[in-house]
Amino acid sequence: MNVLAVETNGLCRRFGELEAVRNVNLRVEAGQFFGFLGPNGAGKSTTIKMLTGMLEPTAGQIRILGLDLANDPIGVKSQIGVVPEGLALFDRLTGPEYLTFAGRMYGLDRVTAAERAQELLDFTGLADRTKSLIVDYSHGMKKKLAMAAAVIHGPKVLFLDEPFEGVDAIAAGTLKAMLNRMIARGATIFLTSHVLEIVERLCSHVAIIHRGELVAQGSIDDLRSGVAARRDDGQQLSLEQIFLEIVGGERAAVPELSWLE
């Protein structure tokens, strides 16, 4: 039996009275390009923080590549790459300094870290800004740098929180090329995104979280046929239509604004 890349059982996270994530059971097979979707405040970022060891779950179990995150956090973190919400870069480093630092923190020796940093800078088109501080980078450049740092050690699972948010088409193309290359080499990618067109184009499988609960999980084709069967109108549904069908039931109830009538 294949070991799952990501597996959670009964995952919960409370913040005081608020139950941000409730009994989430995720199954992501190795090699999948997996999209984790949900409306704002649904619990996507909280879940990804728990999956990457940046936030402790209130209850439940997380296994990454068969390793229990609670028992072996170092083993898990050595095998994953993370682009967190807010990117968590060190603004007063240069791009090469940051990549070398990240590579060495993941266990690369000095020479390998420097070589890979240079290769990544060339690939992401940041090689001509080696003297600039990260604080002076544009948002797209920061995203590319954060992604480069997340893959420098060759992770088996890559977690990306909104990788395409605020990124122009050129930078998005670079990011997509990098992700596709990783998938071709057998890595698993777990990403959250609001840009459903990109998710539909890149991901083979998705899960949808709504108000802290997992409301759908499977291949896009399976979800499409499930929703289509419910609607029974024979229409070919886009991921956006599937998403709205599953979580957007209350959308029709949005009231009119009195001064815009």
Next chain:
Amino acid sequence: MAGVISAPGKSTQLFLVGWLRWRLFVNGLRTATGKLNLAVHIIMGSGIGLGILGFGVLLGLGSWWAVRYDKPPLLSGELWLVYLVWLLFPLVISGFGAEADPVSLLRFPLR
């Protein structure tokens, strides 16, 4: 994919965090604002250092005086003063910009 690399040892990670702090400090001096900040820190640090030294000398003299002139209850006043200083000291120190947010390091396989 490339083979799994084992996480570096504690000493290497400590060295790297030290290197990170050093680079943040050095790169911070590349701007006029950074240089000005350093000058302000040096002046304020020297002032605070002298203040702490003077405070220590005064406490010592006060203690000597209380014992010499047989007024031991005054020592409790001094101890309360030391207690208050230790309460305030961390607040003052925290004002000296912590640029490397340790939370940013959580995603690495820290030992």
